[in-house]
Amino acid sequence: MITLAHFQVLAAALFAVGMYGVLSRRSPVIILMAIELMLNAVNINLIGFAAFGDFPEAHRTFGQVLVVFVITIAAAELALAVAIILRLYRNKGSANVDDVNIMKW
Amino acid sequence: MITPSLILFYLAGALTLGGALGVVMGRNIVYAAISLIVSLLGVAGVFLLAFAEFLALVQILIYGGAIVIVIVFALMLTRLDEFQQLSEHKQWPLAALSALAFFGVLAAAIARTAVTTRDRAEVSFTALSESLFVDWAIPFEVVSLVLLVALIGAVVMVRRTGERS
Amino acid sequence: MTMFDSYILFIITALPLVGAAVMLFIPAHRQDIIRWFSAAVALVVMAFTFYVFAAYDHEAGGFQFMRAWNWLELPGPWTLGSQGIQLGLGVDGISVPMVMLTGIVMFTGVLISWKIVDRAKEFFILYFLLLGGVFGVFVALDLFFLFFFYELSVVPMYLLIAVWGSSTDFKTFLRTKEYSAMKLMLYLVAGSVLIWIALVAIFAEAGLGTFSILALQEIDFSRNFQLIFFPLLMIGFGILAGLWPFHTWSPDGHVAAPTAVSMVHAGVLMKLGAYGILRVGVFLMPEGADRWMPLLIGLGIVNVLYGAFSAMGQRDLKYVIGYSSVSHMGLVLLGIATLHPLGLGGAVLQMFSHGVMTALFFAVVGAVYDRTHTRDIAMFSGLAKRMVVVAAFFVVAGLASLGLPGTSGFVAELLIFLGLFQTYPIVGVLAVIGAAITAVYILRLLAKVFFGPLDERWKDQTDASPIEKFSAGILVVFILLVGLFPFPFMRVIDSGVTTLLARITGAG
């Protein structure tokens, strides 16, 4: 039988995988995809709570409302990020795209 | 107790995680994009198992459709061959370690946190739309502005008018 | 109390600051206006400080000319109601001489700076900010404002030294003015860190919701609290007072600074440190003071001896004065550390005396340097033949410095020694030895620089200008006045010291 814990563990695993991608990869596009994975992990978590949580009706609905918002923001974020990355790509030329080293300080 | 839905869940979960691993491990960006589609479809499956049909549909349409297409378009607009050889940071083992640690902490927290649950129940579509447009009208309005800003920003970033040499 | 009396301290503190603000709007190239304006403001302020000294009722004692304005409310469950931060002003027998000293040095410093042409506007603005801060510390009765003005007096120092100062070439290495300025800043601000921590701790511990010294003195801080936080205040303020081993900023800073700033800094600013130890440390934490004074005695005597020996070894005229300041401030610290009426009174008088005397020293050295463009002692000989008046001033300052009867130094040092013999006789003996060493190097310096055969190089030197004579003359008058008629001063000082000591015996 599916329980809440299934959803939670799947969400945690997906989140961790996304996190690994953000921290380890050098290409901004891949990092972007990894962030999408993390947001999807959030959604799984929310859906799980909305389906199994012992809440009143309105609060369960809220879980799904939150998911709608997250998906919307994710889409907007991706569009904007791709535009910004394209701009960088055009200015720096192809060879340097990977050198956006986000771990530098 | 193994039920059909549980098997389906494991299937969807495997799809999700497998795709995700493909995204973060792959050397080729096209494969990464395809892996992302696989993973996101897996997530849609998980949504279905939680009786969130509407969201599953949204997931397929927006992610499977729009988002991945944006990424692929972006790749098309640039020279694709540059993306063939992707690499990790030197400190990728550290990243792997922290991700694993993060998962460990989360899993332990899940195991040790007692949540009062009840049977899976679906959220009615009417309730969802009512909640979205009535109770959460302000955030909804704001989100439309966020989209607008992203749109304007994207246009500003990529448009060629007035381009200096 | 008249209307005027209740505002006088505010006016004294605000005038330099307002003056600085007004100067912002004078065009930079009208240096004549800037100079005369500065001199006028300084003169008025000095006159007011004389008035405060004259009008202070030493028989009544305690804080006078008091006035408080509510400045900021601090929300909280305070037992006294919401008091918050007040701009509380007032002077007692300890601060009155300090206020007057500041007034004197301020005015003479403006006159000595008459020749400054490079960015004179900025110089006088910063100079006035500095002095506004100094006055503020001496008259503030609220810990917040005391600290506010304390920091205010530290800030302008960096630019005053780094821009208008001078570097010293030590043959083997160069001690730049930027280095000295930075060192001075970092030491002083490091001191203020300790003070700041102690102040917020006092506020939190007292739980009164106020920084007013008058309210806080009613609190009996626990013994442990006093033992932990008194040393923070002692070292924090001590750094500014030149306490060994944190004194090294002082010779460097004084030497690098332009003349007027050296005068203010050695003459007045170092006294802020000693004053802070008394006003905040001893006043609010008498028990902590009582326990920690042996340490101050120990450090203070090192100050006296180390400063004197170092002064003896210097080749640079200004460094001699710089180290002698360290030595003399050691006497002040010793006097404070006796916690004895004689020693404390002597310490306060020594603060005044040393302030006037050191200002005179730096003014004279500045006059010599302006003419010869060197401060190397080896280069000088027989200057008195060409610069009679300058030499005379130097002699007066030197004699005051070694404590000759008839000068202010004599009375002050005698009182400190008497206090020491009552409490720590062995240290007293050592302190007397320190004074003897002072006599040695001062006399040697006098003999070498001003007397003997005239060095050919300096045969065309001119004597002090009228304006230098005038300003140095004011300082000389005070050295002699205090030396010959110390009683008006002692009466005022005693009234302050008695109140302070009553707290210690009360707490002990």
Added chain:
Amino acid sequence: MNNFTLLLPEFLLAGLAFLVLTADFITNDERKRYLPWLAVAGLGGILAFSLIFLWGDIGSLYGGIFRIDGYALFFKAVLIVIGIFVVLSSIDYVKKNLDHPGEYYGILIFTVLGMVLLASSAELLTAYISLELLSFGLYVLVGFDRYNPKSNEASVKYMLLGAFSSALMLFGISQIYGLLGTTRFDEMARVLASLPELSPGLIVGLVLLIAGLAFKVAAVPFHMWAPDAYEGAPTPVTAYLAVGSKAAAFALMLRLFSEALIPSVGDWQIILAILAALTMTVGNLGALVQTNVKRLLAYSSIGHVGYLLLGIAALAFVRDDNTISLATTHLAANGVMLHIVAYAITNIAAFLVISVVFKNPGNEDITGLAGLGRRSPFLAMVLAASVLSLAGLPIFVGFVSKFYLFNAAATQGLLWLVGLAIFTSVISLYYYLQILRQMYVEPAEDDSPIKVSKLTLGVLGLLFAGMVFLGVYPAPLMDAIQYASDAIAVVGSSGAELAHVLD
């Protein structure tokens, strides 16, 4: 019933943004120079309107997800004023260095709207969405110097890490939603107060939420994007990034921690205290080695985030026996708000001077300030005042705000952290003095006087006057702040205790 008129200022802001964008669309290049003035006039009008219209008008919308109270009004005013100053300080820079002024100002106004919404949010989703509106605008603005690779790179880095932090925060929000059943601040406080102790899952959620917010305000160890973003962004945007986004994020944090999370202060106080300690230390030490002025100020602003976090950590007094006293919560909240205002005024002034002095964007080496004291005494004076105010020296507002804030934290029993804060504050003086030294002591290579437009002179004069006035007489501002903090502190200054014993 929802009283939508309470939302009028927000609607007007959105309308103004549309107006600017439309005006940009229909006017020719010649007329475009009026766009910023349209923005300023609009923002000024909205500010006046909000103050008059909402004064004392307290209400909440949709059952409390959105709060119109004194606190929101205070920040509305502060943030709109920040917006006005950023627009004013952008005018010359945008004319010279950037194209698409209409989009620039339009997006700027949208971000102001995002900030204002953030200050009113009393619920996590609303707060998150508002934060994204702000962040999206900033991503674009940071990259607005489109042909400067540094600007592009800053934008990419800022955006990716911003999105990453959003994901962390969202995961935290999802945990809180799942385990508390609500994301409304008042309900969260109620549920938290009823729990005997926090479950591990909830702690993870809180930690992730705090981590996400820490990313947004560039707290150590989540600060690595900040120096790059600050350096690469167009200078007025850097100012905005340093001031506006932080002011707004702290407006949210202050409300979140004092309204929603205060019952479990015993659990998060130490987290925030450690975060604050790291942030102030790393920020101020990092600044020591910088030679680029914008990077230097970036690290200095990280240091200041540490001080603000200290203020948040000091919202309650946790006694040794785990009882909580909220008697002096006001003191800490006021300190945070005062420091935000002080920091905002000071930093806008500093960055405006930098944007005037450095002609070529992308090369802001500190030696470029050499001889500024002669080249332009006024600019030098304002920059000197700014850095001294940042260092926390009188007579500038930074002194009062630091003193107030540190004093509040000491009163709440965090004396060890206050000691560290004061100590790092001294370290900061060292690098601020390097700026002073360049300006006044070092000779300039190019000794020509710097031409400053009347507009810049006016703006800088205003900011300088503000720094000194508030440094000498902060009482009027404190009255406003007290009015604001009355709205958020759970327990009034009566000294009532929250009887909540942990474990």
